[in-house]
Amino acid sequence: MERINPATGETIETYDEHDEGQVEERLSRAESTFETFRDWSVAERETKLAGVATLLRERMTEYAELMTREMGKPIAQAEAEVEKCAWVCDHYAEHAGRYLQDEQHPSPPGSTVKTVHEPLGPVLAIMPWNFPFWQVFRFAAPYLVAGNVGLLKHASNVPECALAMEDVFRDAGFPDGAFQTLLISSDRVDAVLSDPRVKAATLTGSGPAGRAVAGTAGEHLKKTVLELGGSDPYVVLEDADVEAAATTAAWARNLNGGQSCIAAKRFVVHDAVYEAFIDRFVAEVESFTVGDPMDRDTDVGPQARQDLMEGVHEQVTGSIDAGATVLTGGEPLDRDGAYYPPTVLVDVPQGCPVDAEEVFGPVAAVYRVHDEETAIEKANDTEFGLGASIWTDDLERGERVASRIDAGCTYINELVKSDPRVPFGGVKESGYGRELSEAGIKEFVNRKTVWRQQPETSNEDEIPTE
Incomplete structure (x- = not known):
């Protein structure tokens, strides 16, 4: 993977792809980390996410210059992107607990029924180069605070951005396997997505890439969110x-x-x-x-x-x-x-x-x-x-x-923009599913129904209809 400065055409650095053994190691670590990370309280994960926001602001200049070198974004816009990533972390650090609180439902006498929101497991994210930090944080902040773990396959021209984001989550106190980068080419995504340890996938990119991911995920009955092109x-x-x-x-x-x-x-x-x-x-x-x-x-x-x-x-x-x-x-x-x-x-x-x-x-x-x-x-x-x-x-x-x-x-009377407080996503060839806000954090959770019935009030004569 070559890092080429688009402002000059010069090669900055070359990164080797992760080989099969390295990919296997990361998948195994994601699976084992999830088994303990899922038991963290939402409040604990919110605290760590607030720490990520703090580190992003402290490292704003470093990360902005990194984006500018790798994909040519004007430096002031790159700084604004880092701040927006900190904002989405702030948002979920403040509101995740409310978004994920149990939902109570009407129920017969002697019973209580609720929906709880449980994480699914490792989520694969295939992300583009145009907003190399924001596109990633748009999925990572809600999915991690919900208890999932992330595997990032970033665009091949922004490898150092990808590795920097792995560092910032670890440095903020998330477990090593909670957010990992896979330095792999696009033709290796199918094998990772097919792995039974990967439970869901999200992609921002082109229509053909979205169809490929949706097709593989569909074969394995895995949830996907796709944010594709626009005109x-x-x-x-x-x-x-x-x-x-x-x-x-x-x-x-x-x-x-x-x-x-x-x-x-x-x-x-x-x-x-x-x-x-x-x-x-x-x-x-x-x-x-x-x-x-x-x-x-x-x-x-x-x-x-x-x-x-x-x-x-x-x-x-x-x-x-x-x-x-x-x-x-x-x-x-x-x-x-x-x-x-x-x-x-x-x-x-x-x-x-x-x-x-x-x-x-x-x-x-x-x-x-x-x-x-x-x-x-x-x-x-x-x-x-x-x-x-x-x-x-x-x-x-x-x-x-x-x-x-x-x-x-x-x-x-406003330009179109993404905002952590409101759902974001498209229809038709622009994809499906929603990111951000409450809708985004609930895309990759198990909305589990929990019915509690007092034994002495159970109606043994009741015949289930389904």
């Missing part, structure tokens, strides 16, 4: 605050170099405000500084890998060939590193690459529509269904439009 619509209606919508739109598309599942990608703008939106949007996009991600003045760094940058450019050139018009950007920058400028395309034909595919880079496709109904149709004209943003001064109208857009999360 989020950003709908600007005629009564919107155009300046606010355009300014936020530029950031919603270009944060993290546009390398985000929930980035706004298709901008659907009402004809009455189209010209004003375009003028402001392009001006804002062109104001961004593209450069060295270690420089605090940089807004957009390099793409994470050279091949990924080339793939984005192929989507742009294919769309131009189909009839799209470039208003700004559209060519790789002539410098060392995988730099691609913020790009805006209009007159986008239906079915061209930037219309029909997920574009994982700083490229915005803008559409002109004549009414609300057409805007909704265009917003839903995608196989994906992760998030959507709707801009209008009429909040009731915004909710009405949001109710008709096929997405797992909709935001009115």
Whole structure:
């Protein structure tokens, strides 16, 4: 596994994959650790998780620089990512006990019935490189505090990030086997997932990867949560605050170099405000500084890998060939590193690459529509269904439009974002299941019914119906 600095193209370091013996050792350790870790009280696990938050903040500079070196995230955004990871630890350290408390149910005289929430065991997480810490903590914080143990298969271009997160959980007092990294290639995931010691899996990534994981897990009847791609619509209606919508739109598309599942990608703008939106949007996009991600003045760094940058450019050139018009950007920058400028395309034909595919880079496709109904149709004209943003001064109208857009999360007058306090996930080709909040922590627990009956009140004549 090569660590290549995407800002320079230089190889930083090379890591050897874990061999079969090392993988076996980690699986065995996960299984044995779970047998004792599951008996920890939620309060004990909350305390350790609070300790993780403290260490993350103490090591913020170290971890931010690590992310920036491995995948090119601008340093200020990397620091914000570390803080967000600390926040999700804070959240579950405070609320896990309430989320996991027993649920009481109505029952006959002489009995009590409740649901308890018990951990499942080792959970395999297959995670991407674009938010190398946040994607991991989004699963690790709730699953560990619930009593599961984690096995991380991270993207091959961020191995040191993966190992650093293993260290931070151990240093905070979690058992050695509670959170472990597997340095393995994608073609070895199937064997790990098939192992009977692994009880469930979560994946953030592409549709093909999600189908492969879901297929293997299905064969073995293992629970999965999938957060896949997105081509989020950003709908600007005629009564919107155009300046606010355009300014936020530029950031919603270009944060993290546009390398985000929930980035706004298709901008659907009402004809009455189209010209004003375009003028402001392009001006804002062109104001961004593209450069060295270690420089605090940089807004957009390099793409994470050279091949990924080339793939984005192929989507742009294919769309131009189909009839799209470039208003700004559209060519790789002539410098060392995988730099691609913020790009805006209009007159986008239906079915061209930037219309029909997920574009994982700083490229915005803008559409002109004549009414609300057409805007909704265009917003839903995608196989994906992760998030959507709707801009209008009429909040009731915004909710009405949001109710008709096929997405797992909709935001009115705000960009789409993940937040520890609310459920996160998609529909259609964007996956299934939910992360974060109470919904996320309950994805990988056994919701066990416990019925207690006083012996003297048991009704021996009662005939079970099932």
